[in-house]
Amino acid sequence: MVKKFLFLEWKSFSRSASFNFNLAIKILLSIAAAFYGAMILLLGIGVFYMLQEEGFEPLSTVNKYLVYWWLADLIVRYFLQQTPVMQVKPLLTLPIKKSKIVSFLLGKSAFSFFNMYPVFFFLPFSIVLVVNGYSIVGVLAWHLAMMSIVYANNYLNLLIENLNALFIAVAVILVTLIGAQYAGYLDITIYFSPIFQAFYAYPIIGFGMLLIPISLFMYCFNYFKPRLRLDDVIKKKEKEVKTENFTWLDKYGVLGSFLKNDLKLILRNKRSKSTVLTSIFFLFYGLLLMSDSMYGAPTWKLFSGLFISGGFLFTFGGFVPSWDSSYYPLMMSQNIKYKEYLSSKWWLIVIATFCSMLLASFYLYFGWEYYLAIIVGAIYNMGVNAHIVLLGGAYVKTPIDLNAGKKAFGDKKAFNVKTILLTIPKLLLPLLIFYAFYKIWNVQAGYIAVALLGIMGFAFKNSVFSLIEKIYKQEKYATLSAYKQKN
Amino acid sequence: MIKIENISKVYNGVTVLTVPQLEIPEGQCFGLVGNNGAGKTTLFSLLLDLIEPNSGSVTNKGIIVNKSEDWKPFTSAFIDESFLIGYLTPEEYFYFIGDLRGKNKADVDVFLTPFEELFNDEILNKKKYIRDLSKGNQKKVGIVAALIGNPEVIILDEPFANLDPTTQFRLKAIIKEMATTKKVTIIISSHDLIHTTEVCSRIVVLNKGEMVKDIQTNSETLKELETFFSEGIMVRN
Numbered sequence: 001m002v003k004k005f006l007f008l009e010w011k012s013f014s015r016s017a018s019f020n021f022n023l024a025i026k027i028l029l030s031i032a033a034a035f036y037g038a039m040i041l042l043l044g045i046g047v048f049y050m051l052q053e054e055g056f057e058p059l060s061t062v063n064k065y066l067v068y069w070w071l072a073d074l075i076v077r078y079f080l081q082q083t084p085v086m087q088v089k090p091l092l093t094l095p096i097k098k099s100k101i102v103s104f105l106l107g108k109s110a111f112s113f114f115n116m117y118p119v120f121f122f123l124p125f126s127i128v129l130v131v132n133g134y135s136i137v138g139v140l141a142w143h144l145a146m147m148s149i150v151y152a153n154n155y156l157n158l159l160i161e162n163l164n165a166l167f168i169a170v171a172v173i174l175v176t177l178i179g180a181q182y183a184g185y186l187d188i189t190i191y192f193s194p195i196f197q198a199f200y201a202y203p204i205i206g207f208g209m210l211l212i213p214i215s216l217f218m219y220c221f222n223y224f225k226p227r228l229r230l231d232d233v234i235k236k237k238e239k240e241v242k243t244e245n246f247t248w249l250d251k252y253g254v255l256g257s258f259l260k261n262d263l264k265l266i267l268r269n270k271r272s273k274s275t276v277l278t279s280i281f282f283l284f285y286g287l288l289l290m291s292d293s294m295y296g297a298p299t300w301k302l303f304s305g306l307f308i309s310g311g312f313l314f315t316f317g318g319f320v321p322s323w324d325s326s327y328y329p330l331m332m333s334q335n336i337k338y339k340e341y342l343s344s345k346w347w348l349i350v351i352a353t354f355c356s357m358l359l360a361s362f363y364l365y366f367g368w369e370y371y372l373a374i375i376v377g378a379i380y381n382m383g384v385n386a387h388i389v390l391l392g393g394a395y396v397k398t399p400i401d402l403n404a405g406k407k408a409f410g411d412k413k414a415f416n417v418k419t420i421l422l423t424i425p426k427l428l429l430p431l432l433i434f435y436a437f438y439k440i441w442n443v444q445a446g447y448i449a450v451a452l453l454g455i456m457g458f459a460f461k462n463s464v465f466s467l468i469e470k471i472y473k474q475e476k477y478a479t480l481s482a483y484k485q486k487n
Numbered sequence: 488m489i490k491i492e493n494i495s496k497v498y499n500g501v502t503v504l505t506v507p508q509l510e511i512p513e514g515q516c517f518g519l520v521g522n523n524g525a526g527k528t529t530l531f532s533l534l535l536d537l538i539e540p541n542s543g544s545v546t547n548k549g550i551i552v553n554k555s556e557d558w559k560p561f562t563s564a565f566i567d568e569s570f571l572i573g574y575l576t577p578e579e580y581f582y583f584i585g586d587l588r589g590k591n592k593a594d595v596d597v598f599l600t601p602f603e604e605l606f607n608d609e610i611l612n613k614k615k616y617i618r619d620l621s622k623g624n625q626k627k628v629g630i631v632a633a634l635i636g637n638p639e640v641i642i643l644d645e646p647f648a649n650l651d652p653t654t655q656f657r658l659k660a661i662i663k664e665m666a667t668t669k670k671v672t673i674i675i676s677s678h679d680l681i682h683t684t685e686v687c688s689r690i691v692v693l694n695k696g697e698m699v700k701d702i703q704t705n706s707e708t709l710k711e712l713e714t715f716f717s718e719g720i721m722v723r724n
Contacts, residue, residue, distance in 0.1 A: 241616055261583060326569060327570065329566065329567075330571070330572070332537060333536070333570075335559045337556055402574060
């Protein structure tokens with residue numbers, strides 16, 4: 001049976017539309033993966049000697065910071081890890097035990113990349129520990145405890161995805177912990193490092209940690225098994241819906257009715273909702289860089305300015321026109337001109353970028369220079385990147401399933417590597433121009449140059465749009481046929 | 488109204504449709520019948536410029552559909568659920584289509600009143616998104632939306648399938664009325680020979696991508712079609 005499931009998995013992978021996306025991107029991705037794998041491996045081997053050199057006791061020092069890794073791992077998983085997905089509906093009426101289907105899905109998630117990368121660190125680190133005379137039983141217990149945490153995170157993430165209450169609880173705890181740490185009220189490492197240390201010192205606790213992922217697995221199993229029915233997982237609960245009219249948009253004619261639709265799209269679909277929520281996190285990107293002195297350089301300020309104001313542009317905009325993929329034939333045959341359709345998306349992106357710029361005004365607290373970088377970044381985003389995003393959209397042919405409820409555990413992931421890759425030219429160009437003007441003249445000249453570029457983008461909007469429209473028309477048939485392939 | 492010339496569509500080296508010449512005059516109710524894979528949906532997709540022809544052209548009221556978008560204001564269609572926006576309520580969807588066709592909310596409300604019977608109290612004011620409606624009700628929404636804004640050409644793929652018998656009768660009456668009194672060109676496809684002969688003034692049979700019959704409907708048409716589909720095809724192949 002498992003063999004048959006694996007066969008189905010392979011077919012759905014090798015025959016998916018996105019698999020044939022682009023060889024160049026696939027190669028780039030594998031190079032990146034190999035690079036990061038090697039880096040983590042080197043870190044795993046080297047960290048022991050590096051810490052020893054600096055005069056720290058390696059294991060306890062690592063234990064001190066492990067809590068951050070644990071939290072970061074959980075957060076990154078929430079945003080990036082794909083929940084295991086399988087076309088369950090056709091299997092339900094076949095003579096297959098539901099427990100088989102659920103255990104296969106849960107087992108499959110164990111082979112995620114997010115469970116593999118820690119091995120690259122913890123395995124060499126543990127070996128180095130043993131080689132350097134640490135107790136074998138202790139290290140083994142500690143290592144198993146780490147792996148238990150990895151898999152506990154894996155299944156916890158699955159549950160978080162599906163239990164809103166759990167998500168809120170975990171989010172509140174995380175925000176409180178990180179906030180308290182940030183504001184300097186308490187140092188969470190003090191409370192957590194003895195726990196991690198105990199896995200080594202008292203191996204029985206380390207071995208006992210294995211119970212956590214096992215019980216989480218059991219919980220997941222018991223949670224999903226009875227829900228593997230049409231009216232639970234596959235068919236969404238029908239709630240009475242609120243209708244919003246957004247009548248204030250009526251005065252903008254056809255553009256207004258498109259914007260109304262886009263607002264409803266965002267508010268009423270899981271997939272788009274989580275994408276927009278992700279874009280809000282971009283607003284706080286600057287805080288991450290604030291403390292690091294290297295990022296004090298003006299070029300880095302502009303970089304974060306582009307990022308802070310461009311959250312919506314990068315996450316939501318990167319998927320235009322895929323958001324409309326499920327009814328693209330309607331859009332292509334209704335009384336809609338391409339120009340109107342594209343310009344409504346453009347306005348949506350520009351308005352959202354402008355709002356992000358206003359929301360980011362709290363950066364004024366860190367000095368007007370910082371906020372200036374955000375304003376310049378926003379102008380560039382609105383003037384130039386909004387066009388580039390639409391242009392790129394002509395080639396993004398991944399259909400988006402807005403009704404994510406159809407799949408087994410739901411596919412709510414709104415973040416993918418392709419869109420991240422597409423953001424590179426959008427960020428690199430303004431930084432290079434800024435850097436050139438900044439080195440030849442000064443910071444102000446750099447800002448003015450980038451802002452002027454953005455304003456020029458506005459000025460040439462019409463001719464750029466004609467070009468984009470032409471490309472969309474060329475790609476129309478290919479896009480329509482790619483969108484036909486759902487899932 | 489619609490002129491098809493030398494059109495052909497090839498998928499992976501297999502010709503799925505060839506129509507040398509077909510003209511549909513204004514105000515005709517045109518029925519397309521044929522078995523699965525006969526090329527009905529392919530032809531409709533070509534009429535709406537959703538796929539690219541390998542040769543030939545479709546002209547809609549003098550406009551070549553893959554050269555200009557100017558046919559869109561007077562043409563509407565419902566092919567399948569990809570013409571519905573799942574996250575809207577039926578009302579919102581009707582208003583959206585109305586907006587695109589220059590009809591305001593009040594116009595659409597007036598337009599919808601005669602359809603209340605057809606909707607059978609299951610569609611309007613139900614506070615449900617279209618994606619949560621049953622297949623049949625989704626189809627009703629799609630068909631009615633295709634009638635908004637006085638289109639001159641209406642294309643419906645399998646309009647009778649998935650509908651309950653009562654609705655099938657009502658829909659037939661609506662289509663007949665639109666074609667006779669409003670001079671709307673209606674193009675439908677169906678597997679149901681009885682419905683098609685009742686509604687359409689002209690029926691074209693497609694078989695394996697080719698037009699094999701072009702009949703002006705009369706009292707003998709149904710019999711002729713039944714004979715064709717029960718024996719004719721087997722002999723032909």
